[in-house]
Amino acid sequence: MIDFRSDTVTQPSLAMRKAISEAMVGDDVYGDDPTVNELELWAAERHGFEAAMFCSSGTQANLLALMSHCERGDEYLCGQQAHNYQFEGGGAAVLGSIQPQPIENEKDGTLCFKKLAAAIKPDDPHFARTKLLSIENTINGKVLPLAYLQKARGFVDQHDLKLHLDGARVYNASVALDVDITEITQHFDSMTICLSKGLGAPIGSLVLGDSTLIRKARRWRKVLGGGMRQAGILAAAGKIALTENVDRLRHDHANAKYLAQKLTNIEGFNVNIEHVTTNMLFANVDSAIDQLQIVKELKGEEILISAGNPMRLVTHLDISRDDIDVFIAALKKAVE
Numbered sequence: 079m080i081d082f083r084s085d086t087v088t089q090p091s092l093a094m095r096k097a098i099s100e101a102m103v104g105d106d107v108y109g110d111d112p113t114v115n116e117l118e119l120w121a122a123e124r125h126g127f128e129a130a131m132f133c134s135s136g137t138q139a140n141l142l143a144l145m146s147h148c149e150r151g152d153e154y155l156c157g158q159q160a161h162n163y164q165f166e167g168g169g170a171a172v173l174g175s176i177q178p179q180p181i182e183n184e185k186d187g188t189l190c191f192k193k194l195a196a197a198i199k200p201d202d203p204h205f206a207r208t209k210l211l212s213i214e215n216t217i218n219g220k221v222l223p224l225a226y227l228q229k230a231r232g233f234v235d236q237h238d239l240k241l242h243l244d245g246a247r248v249y250n251a252s253v254a255l256d257v258d259i260t261e262i263t264q265h266f267d268s269m270t271i272c273l274s275k276g277l278g279a280p281i282g283s284l285v286l287g288d289s290t291l292i293r294k295a296r297r298w299r300k301v302l303g304g305g306m307r308q309a310g311i312l313a314a315a316g317k318i319a320l321t322e323n324v325d326r327l328r329h330d331h332a333n334a335k336y337l338a339q340k341l342t343n344i345e346g347f348n349v350n351i352e353h354v355t356t357n358m359l360f361a362n363v364d365s366a367i368d369q370l371q372i373v374k375e376l377k378g379e380e381i382l383i384s385a386g387n388p389m390r391l392v393t394h395l396d397i398s399r400d401d402i403d404v405f406i407a408a409l410k411k412a413v414e
């Protein structure tokens with residue numbers, strides 16, 4: 079299968095499978111799993127945080143960060159397009175009694191500080207208590223500028239808020255900017271990273287922050303049923319994701335650009351190539367094109383895409399240049 083639906087579909091490499099089979103493990107709820115402990119210590123230091131915790135998913139990691147920053151009746155500011163507002167089942171509200179305060183994202187994915195400031199509530203029993211600003215990088219494949227992150231830090235300091243990064247794809251941002259990851263992470267009080275997307279691990283995410291925050295998060299993780307036992311078999315693959323699969327993200331980015339160029343040559347498909355800076359592209363598709371029929375035909379050729387307008391296509395470590403050529407040829411045929 080050539081699968082463009084998401085970078086979550088990546089298969090663990092041989093090196094990961096080997097590390098999984100050889101990992102030393104213990105009961106992580108007791109703090110006894112050496113492979114998990116090693117990953118958490120390494121990840122905290124690598125990203126400039128006091129502590130880190132391995133979790134089952136990005137959704138859980140974001141929820142734990144939100145629930146550790148905010149109490150019942152608090153709120154977090156975020157984008158309308160934020161994953162931890164739109165696509166996590168309303169978890170912060172459902173399970174944390176935390177109110178989201180979404181703000182329309184600007185075209186480049188950023189949030190306007192004027193609009194954010196206007197949404198901060200005064201200290202008054204009528205209102206939820208504004209505690210946190212949560213931003214996302216990359217957001218829908220877009221990289222937030224470093225200068226913007228610095229401004230966000232200044233903004234939260236000025237307003238006595240905390241700053242969280244949903245960094246599910248933060249390494250796509252650092253690779254696209256060609257900067258060390260700490261150029262991004264230095265501005266944040268907490269951060270989450272997905273190991274199971276473009277980095278290629280089968281399962282797992284990290285939440286990072288100061289020791290107090292991570293202690294709280296560890297408690298909530300247990301409450302949410304996320305205390306895992308011999309989780310070292312997953313952490314072993316996660317470590318490889320972070321040490322061996324970062325630099326190669328640049329190939330995914332180049333492939334996405336290549337795909338965008340090929341796609342715009344097909345009648346009815348339109349991509350703004352300049353907007354393709356990481357591993358994701360969004361194509362506007364002519365409404366005369368029967369997308370569901372095309373999805374079906376491509377599936378017959380062992381190619382998976384998701385219908386949508388814009389149509390989202392994602393490159394990752396299991397998609398090569400040749401795969402893209404195969405897809406483009408099949409798509410041309412299907413459109414005709």
Ligand SMILES: *Cc1c(COP(=O)(O)O)cnc(C)c1O
Binds near residue numbers: 134137161246
């Ligand atoms: C995928 C994703 C998540 C959630 O990760 P899961 O592991 O799928 O739960 C959170 N935030 C962003 C930006 C994501 O892309």
